[in-house]
Amino acid sequence: MWNGQPTRAASNINQVFAQAAADFAVPVPLLKALCYMEGHLGNHGGTASIDGGYGCMHLMATRDSDSLTLAARDLKVDPALLKTDLATNIRGGASVLRDYWGQLFPGRAPATSLDAWYGVLSAYSGASTLSVAHMYADAVYKLVNRGFVARAETGEIVTLAAQHVVPRITAALSHAAKYTPIGAMALMQPDSAFLPHGCSRTGDTDYPGAINCILDPDKFDCNSVDDNDPCNYESAVRPADYPVDFVGIHDAEGSLVDTINYFHNVNSAVSSHYIVDTDGTVYQIVHDNDIAYHIGNYWYNQHAIGVEHVGYAATGYQWYNTAMYMSSARLVAYLLNKYHLPLDRSHVIGHGDVPAPSVALMPNHVDPGPYWLWGYYFNLINAMGVPFAHNTAFSTNVISIDPPFDRLPVGQGGHETAANYNFFSLYNGPGTDTGLIPHAGNSTTDETSNIGPGVSYAYTAVVKDQAGTGMTMYRIWYGVEAHLKDKKPSRLCSARQAWLAVPAYAVNRGIGMAVVLGTATKVYSKPEQKSDDQIGDAPQGAIFVSGLGVLNDKNIYWYEINFNHRQAWIPESAVTL
Numbered sequence: 001m002w003n004g005q006p007t008r009a010a011s012n013i014n015q016v017f018a019q020a021a022a023d024f025a026v027p028v029p030l031l032k033a034l035c036y037m038e039g040h041l042g043n044h045g046g047t048a049s050i051d052g053g054y055g056c057m058h059l060m061a062t063r064d065s066d067s068l069t070l071a072a073r074d075l076k077v078d079p080a081l082l083k084t085d086l087a088t089n090i091r092g093g094a095s096v097l098r099d100y101w102g103q104l105f106p107g108r109a110p111a112t113s114l115d116a117w118y119g120v121l122s123a124y125s126g127a128s129t130l131s132v133a134h135m136y137a138d139a140v141y142k143l144v145n146r147g148f149v150a151r152a153e154t155g156e157i158v159t160l161a162a163q164h165v166v167p168r169i170t171a172a173l174s175h176a177a178k179y180t181p182i183g184a185m186a187l188m189q190p191d192s193a194f195l196p197h198g199c200s201r202t203g204d205t206d207y208p209g210a211i212n213c214i215l216d217p218d219k220f221d222c223n224s225v226d227d228n229d230p231c232n233y234e235s236a237v238r239p240a241d242y243p244v245d246f247v248g249i250h251d252a253e254g255s256l257v258d259t260i261n262y263f264h265n266v267n268s269a270v271s272s273h274y275i276v277d278t279d280g281t282v283y284q285i286v287h288d289n290d291i292a293y294h295i296g297n298y299w300y301n302q303h304a305i306g307v308e309h310v311g312y313a314a315t316g317y318q319w320y321n322t323a324m325y326m327s328s329a330r331l332v333a334y335l336l337n338k339y340h341l342p343l344d345r346s347h348v349i350g351h352g353d354v355p356a357p358s359v360a361l362m363p364n365h366v367d368p369g370p371y372w373l374w375g376y377y378f379n380l381i382n383a384m385g386v387p388f389a390h391n392t393a394f395s396t397n398v399i400s401i402d403p404p405f406d407r408l409p410v411g412q413g414g415h416e417t418a419a420n421y422n423f424f425s426l427y428n429g430p431g432t433d434t435g436l437i438p439h440a441g442n443s444t445t446d447e448t449s450n451i452g453p454g455v456s457y458a459y460t461a462v463v464k465d466q467a468g469t470g471m472t473m474y475r476i477w478y479g480v481e482a483h484l485k486d487k488k489p490s491r492l493c494s495a496r497q498a499w500l501a502v503p504a505y506a507v508n509r510g511i512g513m514a515v516v517l518g519t520a521t522k523v524y525s526k527p528e529q530k531s532d533d534q535i536g537d538a539p540q541g542a543i544f545v546s547g548l549g550v551l552n553d554k555n556i557y558w559y560e561i562n563f564n565h566r567q568a569w570i571p572e573s574a575v576t577l
Contacts, residue, residue: 020094025110033143042153045314046084049254057093065126118167128265246304272306280327299526313369322414329380344389345454346547375406398510426498431466447565456510479564495538518576527558
């Protein structure tokens with residue numbers, strides 16, 4: 001543990017880097033590269049990454065690594081401050097790097113040369129395997145070699161000048177396993193992605209051009225390992241075993257290295273088929289025909305392909321960019337053609353569009369969040385040769401939201417800004433002064449009182465905002481968290497008529513079929529009529545829009561409906577067309 005005296009952090013982020021480097025004897029370029037790689041110079045709202053790291057310095061609080069507690073002890077601060085305060089987080093990361101230097105090189109003063117920190121960065125990664133630890137260090141040195149100019153969440157510009165550095169691979173890590181570190185070799189090929197052990201460019205992937213990081217079935221396949229052993233996915237023969245009806249779009253809540261590390265950890269019990277990095281590189285983790293555990297609802301896992309994107313939902317505008325969107329669009333175009341799926345928001349869905357499997361597990365995840373530009377994304381997929389779905393609603397009262405800031409990043413150089421936020425709220429009455437409908441969450445990514453672009457709803461009335469904002473108010477049926485204040489509180493959602501506030505220029509004719517309930521009905525998380533699967537209810541006369549239907553194994557036809565921000569399911573017997 002570093003045993004110096006804590007110093008009050010500077011307020012300017014560039015001063016913070018300089019001060020932390022001076023106080024803990026860690027080179028400034030390494031601190032900047034780490035903070036950019038893990039957080040794009042932000043703390044992403046204080047939320048943990050996919051593998052339990054906090055802030056731009058990825059301070060971890062897991063059973064494998066507790067650098068968060070170590071940093072808190074070093075700085076004599078509450079761990080909560082390290083999660084939320086950017087300056088404190090940077091200083092905490094610097095202190096832990098100094099601690100790891102002392103552990104690896106006891107009695108030696110920290111090196112001022114950048115090439116000597118490879119082993120420390122590998123240890124700092126908290127990776128579950130040596131190969132991923134080396135990949136982590138490689139990624140930091142790649143940033144040092146390339147440099148960057150970027151805007152921090154504080155609004156300040158941070159510059160890292162490119163420096164040619166070939167790291168020295170330390171004996172402590174080089175001899176830890178029968179594995180040749182790739183760092184120095186990879187830096188001789190700056191246009192190549194750094195690949196961990198187990199990943200290759202062999203071409204043995206379903207998607208042409210993807211990096212092969214496919215999980216070893218002997219270790220990770222639930223159908224291969226012993227009973228009760230941890231596992232990450234199920235081997236299957238899709239679509240013969242289960243039809244593929246969806247492509248699930250995610251953000252990973254972490255950097256590329258965090259995400260690969262997590263999926264390659266058998267104890268995580270999660271996986272996805274693909275990861276798309278910010279530079280557009282695609283990595284395949286699970287074969288298309290197998291079932292990955294990625295979308296928080298087992299029925300959807302059986303019927304979906306998962307595509308993760310490096311970044312965080314709360315600060316997606318700092319991560320999502322043109323290179324990522326274009327590469328992902330090409331991948332999804334391939335998947336839609338492969339499985340003969342239409343290009344619409346019923347089949348290309350976000351994790352945040354998928355219902356939790358039960359009320360007890362509500363809410364499901366909210367990624368890719370309010371900064372994922374569905375209109376822009378769909379136009380790119382269409383440009384790859386996939387036609388838009390031809391199921392425009394017959395009913396003129398079926399609408400979807402299509403704001404201009406969902407069609408293109410509003411920042412420079414293909415980057416987004418906070419102005420790309422694209423969720424629209426629902427109110428209790430026909431005015432924005434009537435209060436939001438009941439909801440439990442209050443974060444920018446909360447999905448319990450709003451809708452996103454491209455999803456269709458049927459309105460039953462339309463008026464101008466009585467509060468005088470100029471917005472148009474559409475009354476729609478929506479599954480509201482109406483039981484939060486019951487004697488026995490519940491997140492069961494009951495369909496109510498709520499008022500959606502949108503600018504008139506942001507509304508388009510929707511797609512899908514309006515369905516009217518002929519009887520009061522229970523609403524389910526999947527097309528099965530089991531009590532544990534009920535997530536809501538709706539009265540007779542409620543109107544929803546359906547984009548697809550399925551025949552379940554009991555030969556009962558079910559309609560998917562846009563119940564609230566998420567999909568849900570009702571049996572055909574409840575519907576009067």
